Amino acid sequence: METSWDLPSLALGATANVDVTxxxxxxxxxxxxxxxxxxxxxxxxxxxxxxxxVRVTARNVSASTVDLAAAPLAVRVVKRRMP
Structure with a gap:
């Protein structure tokens, strides 16, 4: 599944979530x-x-506040195997 995600401006250590169907x-x-x-x-x-x-969480690990433009977000799910 692919969508676009426009992350908000995030300070050092801050997180943002998006739910993808x-x-x-x-x-x-x-x-x-x-x-x-x-x-x-x-x-x-x-x-x-x-x-x-699926909930995707992005955490800013840089040394400063970062604000990126919208970018493609790809999400993949693999079914767990039952014995």
């Missing part, structure tokens, strides 16, 4: 996200938040 995602599935930007100011984390929804 991913049909078929269920709690316990593995999620991964990628923000298409050349900035190294952010660390992304994500997890399946609820059925069909």
């Amino acid at each position: 991913v049909p078929g995602a269920r709690r316990g599935d593995f999620a991964d996200a990628s923000l298409d930007t050349s900035s190294i100011a952010f660390v992304l984390d994500c997890h399946v938040w609820s059925n069909n929804s």
Whole structure:
């Protein structure tokens, strides 16, 4: 699933969240996200938040406030395998 994310201006250590609809995602599935930007100011984390929804969190790890333009955000969910 791909969408655009216009992160707000974030101070050092601040976070921002966005929920992305991913049909078929269920709690316990593995999620991964990628923000298409050349900035190294952010660390992304994500997890399946609820059925069909992945929450992506960006944390500013730079030494100053950063405000990026909108960028493509890709989210992938891999179904967990049950034995």
